[in-house]
């Protein structure tokens with residue numbers, strides 16, 4: 111079996127332009143798509159059915175030679191850039207030295223160095239520990255294990271619109287049935303749901319009122335003495351880029367602290383410069399007890415982490431945390447290079463600049479078209495929510511049409527939201543202004559003709 115090899119190198123060396131030489135998908139992608147249908151279950155979908163051979167800067171190059179603008183970063187993963195040269199060099203170096211030992215069998219310094227970096231960067235100046243895993247879901251599961259072990263309690267609260275993964279416990283924590291949960295139960299027990307602050311849809315509740323509503327429900331339906339943890343995305347990702355009203359997160363944090371409940375921030379999607387801060391909790395000065403990270407951490411390699419209060423992480427007995435691949439040495443080398451870029455490469459500032467461009471364009475589109483009901487987000491994590499202007503009801507069909515039209519024109523955008531009516535923008539921070547603006551122009555035309 112021959113596999114199409116890249117005709118150009120990835121990384122920023124790739125020509126930074128949108129160029130379609132075939133329709134999307136082109137003939138070669140269609141051939142592979144037919145093979146995919148025969149070899150891969152339909153449960154594993156593809157949003158834009160092209161097959162990539164190289165990527166970098168702000169573009170994805172497909173097997174037919176089409177160059178697409180990337181406004182999704184593989185769902186907020188290649189924040190530092192795809193095939194970022196520093197990350198690639200670190201991966202190559204490490205792969206040539208050794209690829210695996212299993213950190214639980216014989217250690218290596220890279221794991222410890224990633225833990226030190228995360229302990230330093232995570233909010234709060236208390237003593238911290240970090241344990242490494244492979245995926246966001248696996249890290250969320252481990253954060254819950256740690257909270258339960260440390261508190262001796264079992265209940266966990268997650269919120270409306272939450273997304274935390276596809277494993278059994280994280281399906282229970284995730285709110286949306288279709289496609290994530292339908293048919294896959296029974297789910298893990300002792301998971302409870304509380305109302306989120308969703309300023310566009312909760313009738314003008316301010317942060318304090320929305321927190322009071324959630325806390326009352328928690329106190330009445332679960333009881334603080336049974337509750338191990340409150341788990342929350344500081345800005346909800348898959349649920350629709352929902353930014354809670356100011357004061358909501360600090361009020362939850364204060365209640366959790368007063369009641370011995372572990373506050374777990376799921377920063378899998380929001381972490382690592384994405385929102386114009388290293389972590390989204392920082393925007394509201396919230397210091398979570400545990401913070402879960404993944405996605406952007408290692409520039410595309412699978413790695414995730416639970417970072418937090420040393421007393422909580424050290425409450426788990428020796429041997430209680432681990433996994434064969436957790437903190438793989440190549441992923442750790444990639445993470446150290448990526449984290450260096452986040453810290454010293456001006457990427458937090460770059461996320462803010464990208465955010466200003468996104469907001470400027472999307473606010474202008476909203477002013478011109480009442481079918482955009484809301485534009486929200488922070489930094490390079492911004493979304494537009496589509497509605498029926500007469501009723502305010504979610505318009506998922508419109509979001510789907512706009513996204514499909516953008517895809518056909520060579521712009522990769524993603525939808526999200528409980529109601530499926532949100533288009534989200536998560537460009538790699540390595541994208542240039544011109545390409546970003548061109549991508550947004552394509553989306554605007556797509557809306558005009560949809």
Ligand code: PLZ
Nearest residue numbers: 185245246247273274275347376378379
């Ligand atoms: N927590 C906040 O955003 C992953 C899921 C895509 P994994 N989001 C993308 C899909 O349809 O599967 C995510 C997240 C938040 C946890 C996760 C889970 O991270 O690395 O996908 O397990």
